[in-house]
Amino acid sequence: MRKVGAILLLVLALQLALSSAIPTPFASFVSKKKARSAPRQQISKGTKQETPKAVNSAKGATTRPPVDFKAIGKYVGSLAVQMSALFLVWSxxxxxxxAVPNGEGLPRWTNTILFYALNLLSSKFNPLPKVSEGSYASPGRKRPSWTPPGWVFAVMWPFFVFGTRAYTMALIVEKVGYYANPITMSLMLHLGFATLWNSM
Structure with a gap:
């Protein structure tokens, strides 16, 4: 059983060494989208700014922009691919x-490392391209006075969020007895949505 745990840890260590799977902030996607949009026209003081509306010339009524079914299908398909791949991994x-004769299962610390590594590697299962790396800085953004400094997030995400999530899942696997269970797959769905957040 220790040999199986050591092999799994070695595989995960190799993947982590080759991985750049730390999630990209959504801010870079927003800044890229703004850069592609047309610049706003300067409006003199005293004039009222109006947002452009699409007008149906036949009826004279405003129309809503069309639903981007292609994008919806792209994201739904990507999520289906991720969930299928992750379910296959856990199976x-x-x-x-x-298959191990004694049937004791992996120790808790091995399961904790396994789930922790998957937090970092979950974006590898996403077939869509990631948003290009961008600056975290948003000079024009107004933040409340109680917003914690940036280093707090750098500590909280890897140690508290990923750590507690991994340890909790290790406890659940011990109770349930197998990995490809509904609770584990619910976490995988959560991670799948997180990777779509950083996709183009």
Whole structure:
């Protein structure tokens, strides 16, 4: 059983070494989108700014922009690919662990590392391209006075959020007895939505 745990940890360490899977902030996507949009016209003081509306010339009524079904299909398809791949990964781990004669399962610390690594590697299962790296800085953004400094997020995400999530899932796997369970797949769905957030 220790050999199986050591092999899994070695594979995850190699993936982490080759991975740049730390999520890209959504701010870079927003700034890129703004850069592509047309610049706003200067409006003199005293004039009222109006947003352009699409007008149906036949009926004279305003129309809503069309639904981008292509984008919806792209994201739904990507989420389906991610969930299928992750379910396959957990099913393979179940097969390997149950094949061990003593049937004790992996130790809790190994499961914790396994789930922690998956937090970092989840974006590797996303077939869509990621948003290009951009600056975190948003000079024009107004933040409340109680906003914590940036280093707080750098500490909270890797240690508190990923750590507690990984340890909790390790406890759940011990209770349920297998990895490809509905609770684990619910976490995978959450991570899938997180990777779509950083996709183009």
């Amino acid at each position: 393979c781990i179940d097969t390997v662990v149950t």
